Every structure is written in C-alpha cells, then in structure tokens.
Amino acid sequence: MSDRxxxxxxxxxxxxxxxxxxxxxxxxxxxxxxTVGMTDVAQNMAGAILHAKAKKVGTFRxxxxxxxxxxxxxxxGPLKSPVSGEIIEINEEIIRDAQAINRSxxxxxxxIKLKPSKLDEELKDMLTGDAAVQAYRERIEKEDxxxxxxxxGFEC
Amino acid sequence: xxxxxxxxxxxxxxxxxxERLFQEIKKxxxxxxxxxxxxxxxxxxxxxPSARFYDxxxxxxxxxxxxxxxxxxxxxxxxxxxxxxxxFSCDRCPRQNSPGGLITxxxxxxxxxxxxxxxxxxxxxxxIIYKIMSTGxxxxxxxxxxxxxxxxxxxxxxxxxxxxxxRRALPPETLHTTESSWAIDDKTLIELYLIWHxxxxxxxxxxxxxxxxxILQDVMEERLEExxxxxxxx
Numbered sequence: 001m002s003d004r005x006x007x008x009x010x011x012x013x014x015x016x017x018x019x020x021x022x023x024x025x026x027x028x029x030x031x032x033x034x035t036v037g038m039t040d041v042a043q044n045m046a047g048a049i050l051h052a053k054a055k056k057v058g059t060f061r062x063x064x065x066x067x068x069x070x071x072x073x074x075x076x077g078p079l080k081s082p083v084s085g086e087i088i089e090i091n092e093e094i095i096r097d098a099q100a101i102n103r104s105x106x107x108x109x110x111x112i113k114l115k116p117s118k119l120d121e122e123l124k125d126m127l128t129g130d131a132a133v134q135a136y137r138e139r140i141e142k143e144d145x146x147x148x149x150x151x152x153g154f155e156c
Numbered sequence: 157x158x159x160x161x162x163x164x165x166x167x168x169x170x171x172x173x174x175e176r177l178f179q180e181i182k183k184x185x186x187x188x189x190x191x192x193x194x195x196x197x198x199x200x201x202x203x204x205p206s207a208r209f210y211d212x213x214x215x216x217x218x219x220x221x222x223x224x225x226x227x228x229x230x231x232x233x234x235x236x237x238x239x240x241x242x243x244f245s246c247d248r249c250p251r252q253n254s255p256g257g258l259i260t261x262x263x264x265x266x267x268x269x270x271x272x273x274x275x276x277x278x279x280x281x282x283x284i285i286y287k288i289m290s291t292g293x294x295x296x297x298x299x300x301x302x303x304x305x306x307x308x309x310x311x312x313x314x315x316x317x318x319x320x321x322x323r324r325a326l327p328p329e330t331l332h333t334t335e336s337s338w339a340i341d342d343k344t345l346i347e348l349y350l351i352w353h354x355x356x357x358x359x360x361x362x363x364x365x366x367x368x369x370x371i372l373q374d375v376m377e378e379r380l381e382e383x384x385x386x387x388x389x390x
Contacts, residue, residue, distance in 0.1 A: 048303050051335070055374070069371045073301035076283040077367045 005133045007140050010148035011040045011156045012133050013106055017126040020135045022080045026126065033088060037110040038079060038101055044148040046072040049098040054090040054112055063122055067112050083122040085114035106156045166234040166273045174230040180265045190257035194218045200246035200255050212239040214246045214255030221258060237262045238277040270363040282368050290375050292348050293337035297323055346383050349376040358389045
C-alpha cells in the first residue's frame with residue numbers, strides 16, 4: 001500500500017490528519033504537540049505565495065480561528081486552526097521565504113506548531129488515511145478544482 | 157431558474173424576496189439622488205466603457221428600476237450590475253440620473269444580503285479588499301508577479317524578482333515599500349479602522365467572505381488594542 005495518493009496531480013499523504021473543508025493538515029509529534037500546514041491542493045489554488053504572517057508565539061487560538069494569513073499575488077486567506085491550542089513555534093523559513101509552502105507543503109513548508117488543549121476530542125473531526133483521500137477526491141471533483149502544478153524543487 | 161440574460165446561472169427566489177430586496181434598494185438614503193426618470197436618450201450607454209466591451213447597458217438598469225420591474229431588477233442584481241466599472245461616466249445624464257450610483261446601491265444590497273452571485277463576483281478581489289482595508293492603499297507593488305499579471309510587459313519577471321531594489325531606486329522614501337503602495341502613518345491606519353468599525357463595512361465583508369473577515373478582524377483589533385481602543389468587529 002502506498003503512503004500517498006495523487007488526485008489530479010495533487011498529493012495527499014495518508015499519514016497526516018486533514019480538515020478537507022479548510023485545506024489544512026496536522027500531524028501529532030512525539031512530544032504531544034501538533035504541526036499544522038496547508039495542503040498541496042491549497043498551495044495550488046493560492047498560486048505563488050508571497051507572504052505568510054503568523055500570530056505570535058504564546059497566542060491561544062480556538063479551533064477554526066486564523067493561525068496565519070497567507071497571501072499570494074491575487075489571493076489572501078487565513079490558515080484556520082484545525083484544533084484549539086497555544087502557538088508554540090512558527091516556521092521561520094516560511095516567514096523569510098513563503099514560497100517554501102509551494103515547494104514543500106507537507107515538510108519544510110509547515111506553518112505553525114501548537115500545544116493542543118483538547119486534541120483527542122477535536123482529532124475525531126479530522127480525516128486520515130483512505131478516508132481523507134476519498135473526501136478530498138470528492139471535493140476536488142465536486143468543485144472541479146484545477147490540477148496541481150508543482151514548482152521546481154517540489155517535495156513531499 | 158429566473159430569466160437569464162447571459163447564460164450564467166443563479167438561484168431563483170420567491171417574488172416576495174425579490175420585492176424585499178427591491179424595497180431595500182429604494183430605502184437607501186442615496187436612492188432619490190440617483191434616479192429621477194429616464195427618457196431613453198442613451199447618452200449614458202454612449203459614454204459607458206463597459207457597454208463597449210460587455211453586453212451591458214446602464215440604461216437598462218435605470219429603466220428597470222424606474223419601471224419598478226421587480227423580476228428584472230433581481231435578474232440584474234445577479235448579473236449586469238457586476239459588469240459596471242463604477243467610473244461614473246454615465247453621470248452626464250441630462251435628467252441628472254446616476255446609473256453608476258444606482259448600481260453602487262444595488263451592489264451593496266446584494267452584498268449585505270449575501271447573494272451567491274455577489275460572492276462569486278467579488279471572489280477575485282479578496283487580496284485587493286484585504287490591502288485597501290488593512291493598509292488604506294489598494295494595489296501593492298508585490299502584486300506585480302508574472303503569474304498574476306502576465307500582460308504587464310516583458311520585464312515583469314525581472315522587476316518582480318528585484319522588486320525591493322527597484323522600489324528603493326524611487327526618490328521619495330515613502331515609496332520604498334513592497335507590501336503597500338506607500339508608507340502609511342499609524343494615525344491614518346487607526347482612523348481608517350475606526351471608520352470601518354463605525355460604518356459597519358465589516359458586516360458586509362462577513363456576508364461574502366468569512367475567511368477575509370477573520371484575518372481583517374485579527375489585524376484591526378490587534379492594532380486598535382495597541383493604540384488603546386476597545387472596538388471589536390464581532
């Protein structure tokens with residue numbers, strides 16, 4: 001079994017948790033913190049990302065509230081927090097060079113680390129594995145989202 | 157489906173709902189200053205740049221509202237009003253009508269009521285709205301990207317890559333910016349945010365783009381709090 005799936009060229013990693021509606025992914029780290037980022041589909045819809053501005057470390061955010069503002073040349077939108085928690089780290093690389101999100105949405109382009117406050121409860125609303133792939137496939141087909149184009153050096 | 161002039165589809169609603177929207181247009185304080193009556197001279201159409209390029213006529217809109225054609229007004233609210241460039245060339249009307257002003261009112265009603273077509277029409281303007289509301293300047297130099305504006309000439313790539321340097325080459329220091337058109341004074345920003353708060357414009361943004369509302373709310377509330385204001389955009 002492959003640990004990744006491609007839908008119209010957009011990569012979905014099966015080991016991550018997703019909120020498909022918000023185009024966010026999350027992974028639980030060994031120290032019980034979580035890392036959050038934008039999916040490949042989201043980076044593709046945004047186009048070349050110019051700025052990512054995150055809220056300050058120490059800020060507590062409820063699930064669904066913005067953790068960061070992501071700007072591309074014509075689009076701007078929030079990265080909504082998939083779970084409630086305190087911001088403990090911001091990826092300095094994407095602050096310096098926001099296109100890291102386009103190049104590596106699931107690795108070097110992660111956006112924020114959180115110390116979650118009710119992870120067990122809120123993780124139940126997220127999808128992982130084949131269920132996540134299926135949900136994303138349905139959304140992409142329903143909304144007829146354009147095929148993913150990847151910049152040079154893309155990795156996932 | 158409702159009468160469809162262009163092939164674009166939108167949701168039909170009961171007549172009472174169309175009537176309610178029409179009454180909201182008529183109740184607007186500006187209404188009596190933008191519509192007096194039309195004798196179909198066509199001067200507004202002749203002057204209108206959008207009419208040259210689209211199947212669009214300021215006269216049709218003025219006539220529909222003047223005749224109180226509720227069905228057609230609803231159709232136009234979902235369609236033609238978004239083709240207007242709001243240049244107000246039509247203000248040369250010999251009867252002192254302002255089709256452009258009438259369209260402003262109709263657009264605001266469409267936005268306030270969260271019409272799906274209004275959401276779609278404004279979708280591509282998210283970053284411009286974000287810029288103008290958060291910085292007070294509309295088009296920022298960093299929008300000059302080959303991907304977004306391939307028609308901005310053969311040097312767009314070179315300029316976008318060295319944007320900071322190009323901006324520093326401009327004589328006025330206030331133009332050494334890339335994220336906003338020029339440097340903005342803190343006092344100006346606070347005043348601007350208080351205006352958005354007083355006029356309720358954020359409620360309109362919330363109706364059409366919740367994500368945009370959220371990030372603007374964050375930016376403005378933080379800045380206002382730092383300056384000692386307690387205003388919240390809930």
